Amino acid sequence: MNDQFIEALFIKGKAKGFDEQEVYYLKNKNTEISVYQGQLDKFNISEDGGLSYRGMVDGKLGYAYTEIMDEAAIDMLVEEAFANAKVIEAEDEVFLHDGKGEYTKIDNYNPSLELVPIENKIQFMLDLEQSILTADSRVKTMSQNSYDEVESIRRIKNTKGLDLTDQVSYCLAYAVAIVEENEDKRTGLGYDISNTFDALSIEKITKEATQDALKMLGAKSIKSMNCPVVIKNETFAQLFSAYIGILNAERVQKKLSKLGDKLGEVIASPVLTLTDDPHLKGALSSSAFDAEGVATYQKSIIEKGVLKSFFHNLKTASKDGVVSTGNASKGSYKGTVGVAPSNLVIEPGESSLEEIFTTIDRGVYIIDLQGLHAGIDTISGDFSLQSYGYLIENGKLTKPVSQITVAGNFFEMLMNIECFADDFRFSILSSDYTGAASVKISALSISGE
Template structure:
């Protein structure tokens, strides 16, 4: 059955059963990926998924139901299941179906031209990328992974309060991973590009990035374990920031599992630090005009010049604090329950070039990647101990690569130790971004 017909019938039946407060939430996605290896197509995958959820308020309680089957026989099931679930809910949270707003930001999230790119053109891009990668440097011994992926998604929210929203988006990526070897030492590196404009995918650039990343790590040296002045490169710092975004969730604050509780208006970072949640960013991976409850999204500075100005809210947590939702309600697909997530979340860049950051350090360390982010940090206390890769900075220049090191400290203290911000904001493969940052002191242990 066509989805709009299904929604119309479900809507009509809910009204016929005198349900006054209900919402229909639909998502669908399509994705495909192609991988090449040694100038041959190694694998191809293509997948489609869709589902619909129904939620209602009955006697002040919210009931949920969902199905993957878009057929008329599922409609009574959705209504009955939601009613039954509402009857057994025991919490006293005040629930709400959102009536919507008159204006929503119009965003260009979908590029129809991306859907017309042929499989042959995608394969040609990958073949060229793999070929160029192998030819750039004799120390590149193999290309482990060379893949192109693309996907599109559709989201619809319609409810009994008059809300009727829909949004469609698409995106693609190319990614290559290589292994370099010299003097018995092997190092890996990668390059990638994300966009919904196929004309922006350039084999030469992606290949060059991967090769430079790998060969720069060869012939590493050891350093003494102590405190160093450190530059954390943009992608590495973005990965750390991403691991701590939960501290800004009002739900975590209200539950007492965020150290930012009762910190509104207080200084929590260097005055150079501004943290932004921007759901309207052009080509942003998490851009959207409305959140999972149909609340309009908006640009906001969560931390401004080091001062905490707001938490991230959905309708329920906003009601508890007596404020408006910030448009950050989220759902992990049609099956998911409502939560809170940032959109395109990033630290505002500075005006200092990366080379100028380097030149400000006589002797120090450049951190280029972090691992163990799920096991090596505590998002509640802020403490972290992370395996890292990087380089020695000597007289303002990058010199030798480093054998594996471990950086340790506390994220909340780290925010206060930021002395300079680069102008090189980067998001990598995530909707969380950051520029390179200069930290006055950081503990480094040599393995």
């Protein structure tokens, strides 16, 4: 990011009448590779990014952004931000951060990742396809596969002394296998993620993409019942993430969360502890600072069932008379400042998944939930979701089940959590980067035949 451009922008903004100013710069480089039937199907390298500008005048923050950083852009940014500030009617107090705080050094950038030859990455995907297609005679094809590599650099600088930069890189490989037997088709997803290319495992992805799909062949519905339910680690992470907005201070202040008046109260089973950990090594959302430049820190949101905090940025924190939790967010350089968690960690338990199964005479082990955003109500907490998994009988998994619907209430479910397994894992499918272990719920409604 050109310091001369920033300096010229701040000089122009000051002359226009802005008391305080800030730039937020973001640049992403993405590499995507996919294969089909032993041939390269897609290869794309793209770069995008730009700069957003915020200026404060008469207590209002004007906003503008650009992808092109030249002299003409300086005039456009200042004039547009000034015009925006003048039409703002909201009376909310707004802030730019002064850079005070203890910033933890986070090393999420691996410069050697992009030095790995493209040929090696293509060959990895070809080998992965071959591994999956030859894993079992019932594996027929792959509906999706991709190698995705991301490198991102971010900088925030303002006229109050704040000047921060961070850089992150990672690679993700995934594949969706389709298996078939007796005209019964099932799919399975396998993936691996790292910031080191050599750490990606073809064996791991192959096993994940094929095992559950093969085991689900012949799955049928079961009679409706109210029973204990175990939800797979990644699946529970996705469900929990779909409701995470109830802990967002913006939604709480707009009366859009049932937890608004529950701080300090028990809202879940004592076995549930939820931590927001922006310093977790190797996690996708780790950073020393948030989108406003506030220093991030590890914090308990729910501790042994007790609600300890909401997620705050500077504005929501001021409204509630608290300090920011370092959870300001921007979807891109174009986006306005909102609130979001970083790496959400639901603390695992000590029992193995198999040990948890032994505590159930008759129940269901759910490995997938479908229609998460259509089948949930984040206000009431009610959910009704198509799902599939396995029947649990006399402490063991017996047969695969599909065409069932699991229903309940999220807030009641939190209170009915009995235990977590020791199989913690982050889900790449959750709307926020959330990790959980498999969980036993004392009872949920299962609708089938």
